[in-house]
Amino acid sequence: MEQKGTFNVKAGLAQMLKGGVIMDVTTPEQAKIAEEAGACAVMALERVPADIRATGGIARMADPSVILRIMESVTIPVMAKCRIGHFVEAQVLESLGIDYIDESEVLTPADDKYHVNKHDFKVPFVCGARNLGEALRRIGEGAAMIRTKGEPGTGNVVEAVRHIRQVNDDIRWISNLPEEELMTAAKELQAPYELVKETARLKRLPVVNFAAGGIATPADAALMMQLGCDGIFVGSGIFKSGDPQQRARAIVAATTYFNDPAVLAEVSRDLGEPMVGIDISTIRPEERMQERGW
Amino acid sequence: MAGKTIGVLALQGAFVEHEAALRKCGALVRQVRKPEEIQEVDGLIIPGGESTTIGKLMNKYGLDKVIVDRAAQGMPIWGTCAGMILLAKEIVDSDQLRLGLMDISVKRNGFGRQVESFEADLEVESIGPTRGVFIRAPYGEKAGDGVHIMARFKEKIVMAQQYNLLCTAFHPELTQDLCIHRYFLTMV
Numbered sequence: 001m002e003q004k005g006t007f008n009v010k011a012g013l014a015q016m017l018k019g020g021v022i023m024d025v026t027t028p029e030q031a032k033i034a035e036e037a038g039a040c041a042v043m044a045l046e047r048v049p050a051d052i053r054a055t056g057g058i059a060r061m062a063d064p065s066v067i068l069r070i071m072e073s074v075t076i077p078v079m080a081k082c083r084i085g086h087f088v089e090a091q092v093l094e095s096l097g098i099d100y101i102d103e104s105e106v107l108t109p110a111d112d113k114y115h116v117n118k119h120d121f122k123v124p125f126v127c128g129a130r131n132l133g134e135a136l137r138r139i140g141e142g143a144a145m146i147r148t149k150g151e152p153g154t155g156n157v158v159e160a161v162r163h164i165r166q167v168n169d170d171i172r173w174i175s176n177l178p179e180e181e182l183m184t185a186a187k188e189l190q191a192p193y194e195l196v197k198e199t200a201r202l203k204r205l206p207v208v209n210f211a212a213g214g215i216a217t218p219a220d221a222a223l224m225m226q227l228g229c230d231g232i233f234v235g236s237g238i239f240k241s242g243d244p245q246q247r248a249r250a251i252v253a254a255t256t257y258f259n260d261p262a263v264l265a266e267v268s269r270d271l272g273e274p275m276v277g278i279d280i281s282t283i284r285p286e287e288r289m290q291e292r293g294w
Numbered sequence: 295m296a297g298k299t300i301g302v303l304a305l306q307g308a309f310v311e312h313e314a315a316l317r318k319c320g321a322l323v324r325q326v327r328k329p330e331e332i333q334e335v336d337g338l339i340i341p342g343g344e345s346t347t348i349g350k351l352m353n354k355y356g357l358d359k360v361i362v363d364r365a366a367q368g369m370p371i372w373g374t375c376a377g378m379i380l381l382a383k384e385i386v387d388s389d390q391l392r393l394g395l396m397d398i399s400v401k402r403n404g405f406g407r408q409v410e411s412f413e414a415d416l417e418v419e420s421i422g423p424t425r426g427v428f429i430r431a432p433y434g435e436k437a438g439d440g441v442h443i444m445a446r447f448k449e450k451i452v453m454a455q456q457y458n459l460l461c462t463a464f465h466p467e468l469t470q471d472l473c474i475h476r477y478f479l480t481m482v
Contacts, residue, residue, distance in 0.1 A: 002414040009411040012308075012429045012468050016342045016375070019306040038351060040306060040344040075388070075402060076344055077430065099408035099430070122409050256305050256351055257327065 005122030007144065013077065013100065013124055014145035014208035017041055017231055021221070021252050022210070024048050024235040026066070028073035034238070037248035041077040041099070043233070044070040049106045049153030049289070050236035050275065059107040061089040064096055071097070079126070084293060085111025087120070094123045100145070101125045103138075105292035106152045106235075113294060118142030128212065130163045130290060132170030136191035136199065139207055146205055148229070149290040150213015153236050155277030157220045159290060160213045164227045167205070174200045204228075213290070216241070216275050218254030218268050225258035242272030298482050301326040301335030305351040307343020307376060311467035315475045329360040337370040337482040340377030342429065342465055345402070348376055349391035358393060365395050370458045370481040378461035379432050386435065396459050397438030404433035404450065404463075416464070418445045418453055424471050426452065426464035433463050 003009075020040025025031040026048060034042050046062040047055065061082050071078045077099035082089035084103055089110070093101050103116050105128050118125040119142035128149035129135035135146045148167070150160030174185050174196060186196040198206050211224035212233035221232045232255050234248075241247045250267040257263035285291065300316050302309045304325035316323045316339075326332055338361065340348070352358045365371055373381040380392050384399035405412070408430055416426040426447065434451030437443060445453035445462075452463040453474075458481065466474040 002412040004410065004412045006413055008413060008427055008468060009429060012427055012465060013408055013411065015308040015311060015468065016344070016429055018308060018310070018343070019304070020344060020347055035346060038347045040347045076346060077408060094409065097407050097409055124408065252347065253351070253354070260327075 010124030010144035011207050014126070017077070017210075018208055019231055019256060021232045021234060021248075021255050022079065023238055023248060024233075025070060025239070028069050030239055030244070031070045031074045031078075033245055034248060035074045035076050037245060038252035039076060039248065040231070041079055042070065042074060043079045043081065043102065043235075045081065048236040048239060050155070050240050051153075052106060053153040061086070061093065061107070064092065067093070067096055067098065081107055082116070083107040084109040085114050085116060087116045090116050090121060090125075094121055098123060103127050103143075105149060105289045109292050115141050115294065126210070128290070128293060129167065131166045131189075132174070132199065133189035133191040134293065135167060135205055135209070136189065136195040139195055139205075140192040143207065145208045145210065147210040147212040147233055148224075149293070150211070150215070151280055151283070152213045152289050153278075154214050154280065154283070155216040155237055155240070155275040156280055157214045157216070157223065158280060160211050160215065160224060161227065163213075163290075164211060164224060164229055167209070168228055171199060171203060171205070175203045215251075216277065217271075218250045218264055221251045221254045222258040222264050225255060231255065237275055240275035242274075247271050247274070298322065298336040299324055299334070300337045300339065300479070300482065301332065302339045302341060303348070303357070303377075305343075305357075306347045307341045308465070308467060309341045312339045312341050312374075315467050315472055316479075319472055319475050319479055321479055327355070329356045332357060332360045332364060337478070338364070338372075339478070340371065340373040340380055341467070342375035342377065345376035345379040346390050349380055352380075353391045358391070362393055362395065365393070365459065368458050370460070370478065371395070372460040372462070372478045374462050374465055374467065375429065375431055378434075378463055381459060381461050382434075396454070396456050396461060397441055398451070398454060398456075398461070399435045399437070400432045401435050402432050403430050405431050414447060416445050416447060416452065418474070420444070421473050421477055424466065424473055425469050427468045428452075428464050431463045434461075
């Protein structure tokens with residue numbers, strides 16, 4: 001009589017996260033700072049994307065003890081990342097009782113052709129996307145939440161902006177097509193037909209869509225919200241900055257009052273040094289995390 | 295309810311879903327984010343979301359005091375999930391910010407973490423059957439004499455009313471069933 005793990009319940013948690021900020025954390029202390037600052041969830045990691053980028057090598061799921069310590073330290077939902085296609089890492093995370101799994105291009109892909117079949121799990125998944133076709137393929141595989149990929153660990157918002165604009169463009173395009181043209185559109189998008197039809201009818205993605213990958217300031221967060229994102233992931237942008245506590249609070253306020261420049265001006269004051277950031281053109285194409293995912 | 299405006303607290307969480315449900319019922323709806331906007335509505339929904347996030351923003355931007363004042367003047371308020379936590383006087387093992395309006399003790403994540411989230415059929419007193427969607431949901435452990443318990447699930451309090459205040463641990467805004475939204479509108 002009670003049904004667990006239904007799509008309604010998986011997508012429902014993402015709906016509860018909307019208008020909020022999900023922060024990358026690597027220790028219980030950082031998790032508490034995030035919660036105290038008003039984060040609606042945290043992402044438990046061994047290293048933030050900027051450090052993964054700097055360290056190189058193979059990036060894998062975090063040690064379960066790191067994740068469990070973070071889960072014990074806060075009352076808000078805790079997410080964790082598994083590698084693309086690594087369904088066993090996903091099984092491990094589910095057994096830890098994690099609240100959301102990010103099948104993430106930030107980690108080194110474990111499969112060069114296929115993603116995890118996310119329908120097999122009770123725990124919901126979020127996946128990155130650069131365009132509508134990619135987003136709908138992930139939803140077709142069972143993702144209950146989507147985020148832009150951006151370019152993680154750069155503190156540079158340009159790629160996240162490009163990705164949300166592309167998704168919006170694609171949605172505007174299919175929303176204006178007569179129904180008989182949607183099958184060919186699905187072919188062009190390389191996306192499941194039923195989801196293309198549903199997206200055209202809704203004029204938005206059928207699941208919650210967050211911004212991620214390069215958000216470093218309150219104004220970045222508000223920019224992504226004004227472009228139509230439902231909420232914000234901040235990876236390296238908080239704990240790689242001069243005053244994480246202050247910056248975290250400011251980004252939370254900016255995500256709520258994203259349409260209110262007076263509030264944005266107020267919270268943007270005296271935040272200390274932002275993370276340094278990387279120009280995208282200096283990252284070789286094969287080192288761009290956004291290229292991962294199929 | 296004719297000519298009355300319902301505000302949906304839009305600090306964080308699933309406020310758009312409540313707006314859509316209220317519109318389907320034919321109500322006038324607006325999002326509220328500032329204290330002066332609370333003064334302009336005739337009823338308020340505090341949506342699901344993260345209760346710690348919403349509580350902090352309410353406090354930082356001065357909405358909590360105005361909501362408490364309006365509640366004392368009789369404005370109907372309905373809290374779903376996080377909203378139920380924020381309405382409660384007592385939150386088990388937590389000193390987080392709250393409105394503390396309803397004489398009820400609430401346990402956060404009472405039914406467990408996300409993997410334990412569930413849907414189930416409920417019977418609501420004086421409303422009838424409905425589908426309950428519970429997401430990392432709280433439940434009421436105990437309630438004072440002035441609180442009318444309207445639904446329980448596995449003995450736990452999942453819906454209750456105290457005069458102008460209504461709370462649900464589940465999310466009617468995530469279903470197609472408008473019965474609870476209609477009920478709230480009769481209170482306004």
